[in-house]
Structure formats: structure tokens, C-alpha cells
Amino acid sequence: MTLVRDMNYAVKKLRSSILMYPEASYTFDGTATPLPDQLGRFVRMLKAPVVMIKTEGAFARDPLYNMLQIRDVKVSAKMTYVMSGEEAASKSPEEINRILRDLFSFDNFRDQQQSGTVIDEPFRADGLNRVLYKCPVCGSEGTMEGKGAVLTCKSCGSRWTLTETGYLEAESGKGVFDHVPEWYSWERQCVRKELEEDTYKLDVPVLIRMLVDTRCIYTVGEGRLTHGPEGFHLTGCGGMLDFSLPPSASYSLYSDYFWYELGDMICIGDENALYYCFPKEGGDVVAKTRLAAEELYKMTSKKRARS
Ligand SMILES: [Zn+2]
Incomplete structure (x- = not known):
């Protein structure tokens, strides 16, 4: 009886708990x-x-x-x-x-x-260019390619192997970074600098899908997504869609690679609708856009706090 009582108590407690994925x-x-x-x-x-x-x-x-x-x-x-x-x-x-x-x-x-966890799968650097989209040797963007165990810059020819224990090993010995998060952090600093110098701009054609209920995602048409100091601006669907989102709307950006096997995706929206935008060109823009949205939020938070 005690066990049953305890179980009932535990279930009741579990039901009253809140599960969060705060990140x-x-x-x-x-x-x-x-x-x-x-x-x-x-x-x-x-x-x-x-x-x-x-x-x-x-x-x-x-x-x-x-x-x-x-x-x-x-x-x-x-x-x-x-x-x-x-x-x-x-x-x-x-x-x-x-x-x-x-x-x-x-x-x-x-x-x-x-x-010392060994990851020896031969495809371990496939798609790494989605994270490491900017070459630290020549500075070009959208020229990186992660294939097999190797990441290559198609602009300057620099090559890195993602080792079986998770380091980046430069072929020439001049790879700048041997750690993926440090490279990503440098990309963040570069985006921040572009924002401060007012040279950052995203402007890409997108396929647009919308979430307005719990039944499904609706493909609604094509359009253009821009992102800059004023935030996001999405237009399309033959002039029927015009949605803006200021930088203060969110501290980060919901974006994803190969979302449900459809493609890289940037999601913006409000309480009425979510717009899932799939860039049709522009290369690996998803990570950079998230970095820019996070940095813009920080920059505008400081301005909001001062005013
Ligand atoms: Zn390069």
C-alpha cells in the first residue's frame, strides 16, 4: 500500500512539474x-x-x-x-x-x-562549412566546403582536416584555428564589426512556408528576406506578404540546417504566424544571420538601457 501511495504521489508530482528547454x-x-x-x-x-x-x-x-x-x-x-x-x-x-x-x-x-572520444566516420566534416562559413586565412565567405573529413576554402585553397579527436589540423600549418568554437567565435566578432561599421546586410530570395495552426506547415510562395540594423523584413507572395521584425524582438534566432530534410532555414514571426524562410541562394547564411541577430539584440539592448 505504501508503494502504491508513494507511486501516486510521485506521478502527481511529475504531472505538476514543468519541463523546459530554456536554450x-x-x-x-x-x-x-x-x-x-x-x-x-x-x-x-x-x-x-x-x-x-x-x-x-x-x-x-x-x-x-x-x-x-x-x-x-x-x-x-x-x-x-x-x-x-x-x-x-x-x-x-x-x-x-x-x-x-x-x-x-x-x-x-x-x-x-x-x-579522447574517437569519431572516425569518414563523413565527419560533411557540411562543416555551414558553421565555419568564413575563411580565416583569406577572409572570403561562402567559399568553404566541408566534405569527408576535410574542410577546404575554394578561394585560397587552405585545407583543414577534422581529426578523429575533434581538432582542426591545417594542411599548411597556417590554419589560424584548431578549435571549431574558436573559429565560430571569430566569425561572431567579424559580424559584430560589420554591424558596428554598418556594412552588414542579408538580402536573399527565399521560399516561404508558414505555421499558423497545429495542423501543418503551409508553403505559401516565394519572396525576399533582408536583415540589417533595422531587423528582419520579409516580403513576397505577389505583394500579399510584408512582415517586419525589429532587433529587440528576440535575443537569438531560430534557424536550422537541413530542416526536416527540406533545407537550411531561418524562422521569424510573432504570435500570429511563423515564417519559415528557406534561402534559395547566398550560400551558408543561416549561421551568420543567427550571429547577427544575437549581436544586434545586444547592441540595441545597450541603447535601450541608456535611453
Ligand atoms: Zn580562404
Whole structure:
């Protein structure tokens, strides 16, 4: 009887729990994506125990850029009791944010290197150009190609091998970076500089699909997506669609590689509709657009705080 009572209690508790995926974005480079500033306030308001479940090995097994090509890597999960409901209620939102950000700090490539996990699949660098879209040797964009175990710049001919333990090894010895997240971080700095110098601009033709209900995604037509200091602007469908989204609307961008095997995708929208935009040209723009959206949000947040 005790067991039944305990089980009923546990089920009741489970039903009343809230499961969150606060990062709400897949990582491109294997490091953490930003958490919303409001998270600390929300956790404090709930006054509930906080438990974190973190998977380990999932990125190495199936990184987003690698197009559904599964590697032979074990995946496990670790559960950590973070704080009690009383502790959550007694801490400031900033303090809770600090604790959660520390817990959400990770680097899957570093984990692979340190654990010596061998990924010897011959396709391990396929699609890596989606993350590392800019050559650090010659500075050109959209000329990178990840194929097999090798990443090549078609502009200057520089080549890197993604080693079996997760390092980038430059063929010439002058590869600048040997770590994927450091290269990605440099790309972020470059985008930030473009934004500050007002030279950043995305302007691509897109196929547009819309989510307006829970039944399906509707293909509605073609259009043009632009992104710059004023945010996103999507037009199309023979003049029937005109949607703008300011930089302050989101701290990050929902974008994805090979989304449901349809193509690379940038998603914008509001409470009425989500617009899934599939760039038809322009190369590997998805990662750069996410970086730009995140940096623009930071830049405009500072301006908003000053005014
Ligand atoms: Zn190059």
C-alpha cells in the first residue's frame, strides 16, 4: 500500500512539474546558445525545485551541420539537483541567471578532445562549412566546403582536416584555428564589426512556408528576406506578404540546417504566424544571420538601457 501511495504521489508530482528547454535552440558549434534574461525571474516565481537534465554525447553523435549522418558515439544523460523551491524564491533573478548560465556553459568539441572520444566516420566534416562559413586565412565567405573529413576554402585553397579527436589540423600549418568554437567565435566578432561599421546586410530570395495552426506547415510562395540594423523584413507572395521584425524582438534566432530534410532555414514571426524562410541562394547564411541577430539584440539592448 505504501508503494502504491508513494507511486501516486510521485506521478502527481511529475504531472505538476514543468519541463523546459530554456536554450530553445540547437547549438551550431557545440557550445551553449543564449538563455533568455527572463529565465531567472520565471524560476523565482515558480518557487519550485530546479532539476537539470543534461545529455552528453548527443552533439558528437549527431551534430546539426552533419545532415543526419549519425556517428558511433554513446549518449548519456546526467541529472543534477540545482536548487530547492525555497532557495529559488530567496535568490534574486540575476543570481539564478548566473547559476543557470554556469550550468549551461559547455563545449562539446572540448569534451571530445579531453575525453579522447574517437569519431572516425569518414563523413565527419560533411557540411562543416555551414558553421565555419568564413575563411580565416583569406577572409572570403561562402567559399568553404566541408566534405569527408576535410574542410577546404575554394578561394585560397587552405585545407583543414577534422581529426578523429575533434581538432582542426591545417594542411599548411597556417590554419589560424584548431578549435571549431574558436573559429565560430571569430566569425561572431567579424559580424559584430560589420554591424558596428554598418556594412552588414542579408538580402536573399527565399521560399516561404508558414505555421499558423497545429495542423501543418503551409508553403505559401516565394519572396525576399533582408536583415540589417533595422531587423528582419520579409516580403513576397505577389505583394500579399510584408512582415517586419525589429532587433529587440528576440535575443537569438531560430534557424536550422537541413530542416526536416527540406533545407537550411531561418524562422521569424510573432504570435500570429511563423515564417519559415528557406534561402534559395547566398550560400551558408543561416549561421551568420543567427550571429547577427544575437549581436544586434545586444547592441540595441545597450541603447535601450541608456535611453
Ligand atoms: Zn580562404
